[in-house]
Amino acid sequence: MPAEWAPQSAVMLTWPHPGTDWFHRMDDVEPVFMAIARAVLRFQNLLISCEQVFRAEQLDRELNQWARQHNLPGRAHCVAAPANDTWSRDHGPVAVMTPDGLRLLDFRFNAWGGKFPWEKDNALNQHLATAGCFGDTPLEKVDFVLEGGSIESDGEGTLLVTSECLMTPTRNPEYDRAAIETLLGDTLGAERVLWLNHGYLAGDDTDSHIDTLARFVSPGHICFVRCEDPEDEHYPALNAMEEELRQFRQADGTSYRLTPLPWPDAIIDDEGQRLPATYANFLIINGAVLVPVYDVPQDEAALITFREIFPDREIIPVPCRPLIEQHGSLHCVTMQLPAGVVEL
Incomplete structure (x- = not known):
């Protein structure tokens, strides 16, 4: 499985529509998707799916003009x-390199263990393949529930995952940890799987997706969310997660370089529930990194950190406060496709 910083041909977006949970927030969320789309077009192609035919035609004209x-x-x-919804990271295809070239894997999607309707999302990749969106790149079904947000690849055979997510019985109850590791090896070429047993984000529907907590930024470098407030409900779990990260070793036995990300102030919705704001939900594209910001004081510190991590890429802030109202953020609504898949 290529790392996210590998050359890309396009970013996939599944556009919000009134039939999704965004129906009463369309005016708030569409500008976020438009900001992501325009940022991506500065560097590479976009593949956008829309439930509504007229909206697909409208976006095609508007964005290309x-x-x-x-x-x-x-x-x-x-x-x-x-x-059903807009979370391309989780219902989109997962790319792998093989001796015969690129393949796109169509894992099963069941809305994070059956929490929401999912049948349309589970069929979306096949719709796109039938429409020729992936060119000559084959799409292969895999009879295993796996979301893109639950796996982090260093591009060299190591995956970073959370046990809270992959071991949840509502996904693949017949698989134990050893069987999951075997499947990840067979499908994604994983030679090593690093399991985080701690890590938590209030308001998260995904059972602790890794892309909300810790991310590879190079083969030997991981950034992660750190909570330094002992009064915060996240403090015990995230400190335990940090200790686990310190115990991990690279394939050659050396420790990973670890960079903490700022912890944003608590953001509460209208019902008094804490929303899952995290700077770990960034997206790497060709020449840039799109960073979610939430209109909190820690936004600027986060951007400074990303400029230090990625000195050769442009750092582009994207206001994502509307996205977390539905319990996801920037990385969750995007899926990158490697070079050679989408050629326009």
Whole structure:
């Protein structure tokens, strides 16, 4: 499985529509998707699926006209396809390199253990393949529930995952940890699987996806969320997670370089529930990193940290406060596709 910083051809978005849980927040959330789309087009292509045919045609015209006017390298390919929701990271295809070239794996998606409707999302990748969106890259079904947000790859055979997510019985109850490791080896080429047994984010529907907690930023470097407030409910779990990260070793036996990310102030919704704001939910694309920001004092410190981590990439803040109202963020609504998949 390639690392996220490997060359990409496109980023996949599943556009919100009134039939999703966004129906009463469309005016708030569509500008977030538009900001992501325009940021991506500055560097590479977009593949956008829309439930509504008219919206797909409208976006195709609008985004491509804007890209041409600004002489950008990216183009948008917008297609009509049914979807229950907008979380491309989890229902999108997972790319792997094989001796015969690229393949896209279509793992089963069941909305994080059956929490929400999922049938349209589970069929979305096949709709896109049938429409020719992936070119000559084959799409292969895998009879295993796995979301893209639950796996982090260093591109060299090591995966970072959480046991809270992958071992949840509502996903693959017949698989124990050894069987999951075997499957990840067979499908994603994982030679090593690093399991985090701690880590927690209030308001998270995913059972502790790794992309909300800790991320590879190079093969030997992991960034992670750190909570320094003993009064915060996250403090015990995240400190235990940090200690686990310190115990991990690279394939050559050396420790990982670890960079903590700022911990944003608590963001509470209208019902008094804490929302899952995390700076770990960033997206690496060609030449840039898109960083979620939440209109809290820690945003600037987060951007400074990312500029230090990625000195050769442009750091682009994307206001993601509306996204966390539905318990996800920037990385959750995007899925990168490697170079060679989408050529426009």
